[in-house]
Amino acid sequence: MNQTEAWEEVIKAAEQRLSISEDEALRHGKSHALPKLAQALRKVRPRVERMRSRLDFSRAKKAGKQTRPSWATP
Secondary structure (H helix, E strand, O other), rough: OOOOHHHHHHHHHHHHHHHHHHHHHHHHHOOOOOOHHHHHHHHHHHHHHHHHHHHHHHHHHHOOOOOOOHHHOO
């Protein structure tokens, strides 16, 4: 697991926690639970999506290249 995948897991866990807390808040008659978490998710999610797109691009770019120098090719 690299840093991008770790951030994706953190985002997923935070979204699950936010949905659970919002359900609990609705049951208890509150308007919104954990507003700072929702704000942080809105701020961080686009960054993680950009990290994922860069990772996918770099992996696709490296996919066709050989891993040894040309003089060592049999």
